[in-house]
Amino acid sequence: MLCDTRLLLNMAKDRGVCAFNIYNFEILKAIVDVAEELLIPVIIQVSEGGLEYGGGLSLVNLVKTHLKGTKAPYALHLDHGRDIDVIRSAIKWGFTSIMVDGSHLPFEENLKFTQMVVDIAHRAGIPVEAELGTIGGTEDKITGDMHLVDPAEAEIFVSKTGVDFLAPAVGTSHGAFKFKGKQEIRFDLIEEVSKRTGVPLVLHGASSLPGWLLDEAKRSGVDVEGMNGVPYEVLKEAVRRGIRKLNADTDLRIAFITGLRNSLIENPGVIDPRKHLNRGMEWIKRIVRERMEILWNP
Ligand code: G3H
Ligand code: 13P
Ligand code: ZN
Numbered sequence: 001m002l003c004d005t006r007l008l009l010n011m012a013k014d015r016g017v018c019a020f021n022i023y024n025f026e027i028l029k030a031i032v033d034v035a036e037e038l039l040i041p042v043i044i045q046v047s048e049g050g051l052e053y054g055g056g057l058s059l060v061n062l063v064k065t066h067l068k069g070t071k072a073p074y075a076l077h078l079d080h081g082r083d084i085d086v087i088r089s090a091i092k093w094g095f096t097s098i099m100v101d102g103s104h105l106p107f108e109e110n111l112k113f114t115q116m117v118v119d120i121a122h123r124a125g126i127p128v129e130a131e132l133g134t135i136g137g138t139e140d141k142i143t144g145d146m147h148l149v150d151p152a153e154a155e156i157f158v159s160k161t162g163v164d165f166l167a168p169a170v171g172t173s174h175g176a177f178k179f180k181g182k183q184e185i186r187f188d189l190i191e192e193v194s195k196r197t198g199v200p201l202v203l204h205g206a207s208s209l210p211g212w213l214l215d216e217a218k219r220s221g222v223d224v225e226g227m228n229g230v231p232y233e234v235l236k237e238a239v240r241r242g243i244r245k246l247n248a249d250t251d252l253r254i255a256f257i258t259g260l261r262n263s264l265i266e267n268p269g270v271i272d273p274r275k276h277l278n279r280g281m282e283w284i285k286r287i288v289r290e291r292m293e294i295l296w297n298p
Pocket of ligand 2: 021079080173174175176203204205206207208247248249250251
């Protein structure tokens with residue numbers, strides 16, 4: 001059933017709730033199949049690019065319809081909302097939380113933009129996640145360098161904006177190439193920001209790219225050279241320090257592509273896309289199940 005995102009994060013207490021990006025029915029269905037089997041809360045999130053790909057309201061209606069009659073608790077979250085029109089639409093369409101991403105703006109402007117969005121969202125009863133510092137990496141619409149969060153700024157930011165959840169930049173980055181050289185996740189920053197702000201924290205760029213997945217991806221022909229992620233043990237330590245929501249998109253992308261490639265290569269005569277898509281979904285289920293079990297169980 002679709003629930004308030006705050007409820008899911010409160011249920012977590014000292015556990016981690018998985019947030020997975022979706023943009024089509026196959027990814028949604030794979031995640032929901034696993035959540036219904038495990039009965040563990042999960043956040044389904046859609047980026048601006050994901051909404052554009054999925055046809056906006058059509059995708060949202062698909063999610064809502066698919067969740068009718070389900071037993072596990074789900075939330076529907078707008079990921080990296082930068083466009084105020086998209087944010088307003090998400091609120092109107094029934095998202096249970098939204099992220100306002102003003103991380104590309106200077107501190108004062110991020111604060112003002114976030115305040116404005118919090119005002120709009122809270123009047124509609126919708127909680128808000130904001131980003132402070134800059135989570136680096138590359139995706140469709142979000143590219144940039146990493147700037148770590150300043151805990152003193154985080155304290156001011158949360159008290160002045162009234163955001164419900166905060167995504168501090170603590171060393172992770174988006175995409176399949178997360179760590180270069182000595183770069184690492186800063187547990188001390190997570191702990192200090194958690195203590196100073198008192199709000200549930202969100203870890204972006206939290207895909208793990210486990211060895212088995214990269215090995216299988218490589219076997220299927222994906223160029224995995226230089227790809228790396230955040231090991232599960234590191235994620236669990238981040239949860240102990242105050243992280244409650246852990247975002248993953250890249251893990252699912254790699255799993256989906258691996259399944260599709262395997263099926264396409266093994267079955268060159270099969271022209272029914274459903275056969276190949278089913279294999280892609282099987283692979284998404286593997287990574288989703290592993291992640292949910294590891295992060296939810298203390
Ligand atoms: O952090 C954002 C997600 O990975 C979504 O990326 O903008 O390519 O859909 P996208
Ligand atoms: P990954 O690139 O590590 O999957 O992170 C996704 C994310 O942070 C979505 O907001
Ligand atoms: Zn992100």
